[in-house]
Amino acid sequence: MSNPQRIASYWDLLEPIWDQIDIYTNPETFLAQFAQLPQAVGDLYAAHWLVSEVVNGAFPQFFSNSTGVLAPEALIAFRRIGLTDAADITEACMTFFGDSYPRDRAVRATMIDWVWAETLSEDDEYNLDILLDLSSQFLDAIGKDQNVFNLAADEYANRYRASLK
Template identity: 55%
Template sequence: MNEAADHRDPLYWRTIGPWWKRISIYDGGALFLRQFAAAPEAVGHLFAAHWLQSEVRNGGFGQFFSNSTGVLAPEAERGFRAIGMPMAADVIASQIASFGPAYPREQDDRELVLEKRDRVVNRLIKTGNLIALAVRGRQMPPGDEAFWGLLKEENGGFLAAADRFALENDPDLA
């Protein structure tokens, strides 16, 4: 399958397109959750999975979590499971878990966690504590490269999986 050609007009976009402006990722967790809950389940899965893969492809998980899009991380994990990409969903789950027991929906709260992580790593580098830095690295969740590979390969790749899910779950596409 030629993923570059499919990217121009993915079929799944017909499912999420009508909802694109009806679900805000820019105005905080409470509004997002309320609007997201109003969407059909298949739309929600595709909407969240689309946003996450788009952001991570563009700038990695760091960009995803530091931007407003990070509000939908738990929904994106469920979306990837729904479209048949459980290994990608596991990477997302590991990333979410690194924020602690309660995932921060608000962008400022996620930024605080990310900044604290950066300070710890920078302190370890400055002090030359390479052993602690290596241990810290082993404690970090799988990163961008692992996820990018899964986006290309798992279940035929993201575009194929998302299109297949849309065809199977959107009666307007049948």
């Protein structure tokens, strides 16, 4: 006999807080609001954003957009969720920004906007190839149609829910 209990989606934890976190204004606002979330909810929020951006347009898009503010949180989240390959790949991409990851979008833009140039230098082409290859590896790590990510995120959400009972 099958188990009639439905395994809820991790999105059930995100939906109620989705509009409460401001990733657009500045890093300080984001960090203050993010700090108010339960750890598991914050982890799922950060991981979901990174996955969505990389699926939609690779790591250069993630870093160029406001969502890039939460890269350090997404990196930690992937480790906590159990997706170490995704975490390692994210960490490798973050090294393009040096030792201290810039949360400020304008700072990141000056460091990554070469990606969108009409003509790239040989070094920039090489670096873009690396970022796109890492993006492809990341997509492999989260599974076709994000199934590996979704399963791991659902399991993580269910562990969090169980800890509340």
